[in-house]
Amino acid sequence: MVIVITVFVGMLVCLQLPSLLKLGSRRDLLTYLILMGLAYILMVLRTVGVHLPYVTSAIVRVFKAVLGRFI
Amino acid sequence: MAELAQGRISNIQLVLLLTGFLLGTSILILPGGDIHPDTWLAFLLGCGQGLILAFIYLALARRFPGQTFVKIAEAVWGRYIGKIVSLAFLWYVFHAGALTTTNFLDFIKVSILPSTPAMLLVLMLVGVCAAAVWSGLEVITRCSEVLVPLTILFTLFLALMLIPDFKAANLQPVLQTPLPELLKTSVRVATFPFGETVIFLMILPFLNKQNKSLSSVVIAFALTVFILITGMLRTLGVLGNVAPLYVYPLYQATRSIDLGHTLTRLEILTSINFLTMGFIKASVQLFAFVVGLSQFLGLKSDRTLVVPAWLLMSLLGLYNLPGVAETIAFTHTVYPFYALPFEVFIPLATLVVAWLRKLPREGQQP
Numbered sequence: 001m002v003i004v005i006t007v008f009v010g011m012l013v014c015l016q017l018p019s020l021l022k023l024g025s026r027r028d029l030l031t032y033l034i035l036m037g038l039a040y041i042l043m044v045l046r047t048v049g050v051h052l053p054y055v056t057s058a059i060v061r062v063f064k065a066v067l068g069r070f071i
Numbered sequence: 072m073a074e075l076a077q078g079r080i081s082n083i084q085l086v087l088l089l090t091g092f093l094l095g096t097s098i099l100i101l102p103g104g105d106i107h108p109d110t111w112l113a114f115l116l117g118c119g120q121g122l123i124l125a126f127i128y129l130a131l132a133r134r135f136p137g138q139t140f141v142k143i144a145e146a147v148w149g150r151y152i153g154k155i156v157s158l159a160f161l162w163y164v165f166h167a168g169a170l171t172t173t174n175f176l177d178f179i180k181v182s183i184l185p186s187t188p189a190m191l192l193v194l195m196l197v198g199v200c201a202a203a204v205w206s207g208l209e210v211i212t213r214c215s216e217v218l219v220p221l222t223i224l225f226t227l228f229l230a231l232m233l234i235p236d237f238k239a240a241n242l243q244p245v246l247q248t249p250l251p252e253l254l255k256t257s258v259r260v261a262t263f264p265f266g267e268t269v270i271f272l273m274i275l276p277f278l279n280k281q282n283k284s285l286s287s288v289v290i291a292f293a294l295t296v297f298i299l300i301t302g303m304l305r306t307l308g309v310l311g312n313v314a315p316l317y318v319y320p321l322y323q324a325t326r327s328i329d330l331g332h333t334l335t336r337l338e339i340l341t342s343i344n345f346l347t348m349g350f351i352k353a354s355v356q357l358f359a360f361v362v363g364l365s366q367f368l369g370l371k372s373d374r375t376l377v378v379p380a381w382l383l384m385s386l387l388g389l390y391n392l393p394g395v396a397e398t399i400a401f402t403h404t405v406y407p408f409y410a411l412p413f414e415v416f417i418p419l420a421t422l423v424v425a426w427l428r429k430l431p432r433e434g435q436q437p
Contacts, residue, residue: 036382
């Protein structure tokens with residue numbers, strides 16, 4: 001499954017990279033690569049079964065701790 | 072001018088886009104969290120409160136014509152605080168998009184494709200939205216021109232088909248809900264879905280006639296509340312007291328349609344309504360996030376971020392909440408408090424500060 005994800009993300013990068021290089025903006029290229037890298041890492045972690053905390057559950061816990069009486 | 076927003080949207084397109092956006096997830100998960108004979112009243116009150124919020128957003132958009140909220144925040148709050156305000160707003164847009172994705176995913180996992188891997192589903196669902204965003208705002212609005220009238224048609228058709236199962240006694244007793252309870256529900260309705268209109272602060276700059284936007288917003292709100300009340304009444308009339316026990320009562324109600332054993336399984340129309348309106352909503356949220364983040368980071372092309380935003384929004388959709396029950400509980404309990412700063416405080420404070428500082432100044436580009 002990790003191979004499938006690697007190929008999938010690799011394909012996406014290969015498809016968009018030429019237009020980004022043509023654009024000639026280093027900031028665009030860097031932002032794209034950082035965000036794609038982050039997405040790739042998160043996808044691989046999920047695939048190999050690493051449990052990451054649920055984001056909204058954390059928000060719920062904070063709000064319940066602060067506004068418990070009203071919720 | 073944003074590259075993805077080539078071409079302007081007309082006022083009638085704004086009506087349909089906003090209606091599609093507001094119906095988004097609320098066409099399946101009824102806002103407010105309660106279904107009882109007085110819910111229609113809470114919907115009307117919530118719509119009224121939502122309109123007050125919309126006036127604030129429109130006032131802000133008219134004060135800074137042609138500017139998205141990211142630019143407005145920077146002009147009003149200054150460079151550094153403006154960046155923090157913009158970042159908070161962009162987080163809200165991104166998270167709201169991910170919540171829409173989670174709702175999509177939950178519904179499909181529970182009702183249609185329980186065995187398909189969640190990641191595959193979510194990537195495909197948001198992928199369609201990403202394709203629309205990549206094509207630009209005009210494509211999203213043209214999709215809404217086709218899909219929203221169809222949704223209204225399907226909703227009315229389903230309401231007609233449910234007449235044989237409809238029991239008027241289920242709609243009684245009327246006006247028995249205590250006022251505080253009713254107001255509480257109406258505030259929930261105001262924050263979800265009506266307050267989410269704040270995301271349109273990223274869309275309104277691309278409207279061709281800003282001065283007519285108020286009438287478009289009022290019509291869109293009226294259409295939405297009409298569809299929601301129709302859906303709520305038909306669900307309550309068919310299911311009665313057991314309606315709140317179902318995860319998706321609107322879907323459940325349409326399952327009971329059976330006209331001469333010929334017209335059956337019409338719940339597929341409810342699914343189509345949800346998927347198409349969810350597509351409009353998620354596309355608008357993804358568009359707003361992509362355009363906002365590229366302006367925030369000062370990128371040359373806003374198309375750069377479409378693919379990464381697609382993947383990250385899909386992933387946050389997977390990492391939002393552990394299950395359907397938690398998602399619906401969050402929508403009805405914590406979300407109204409969570410959304411309050413983004414839907415009320417930030418836009419209102421920005422408008423007040425802009426007014427106090429007399430911004431934008433004469434001859435000064437905001």
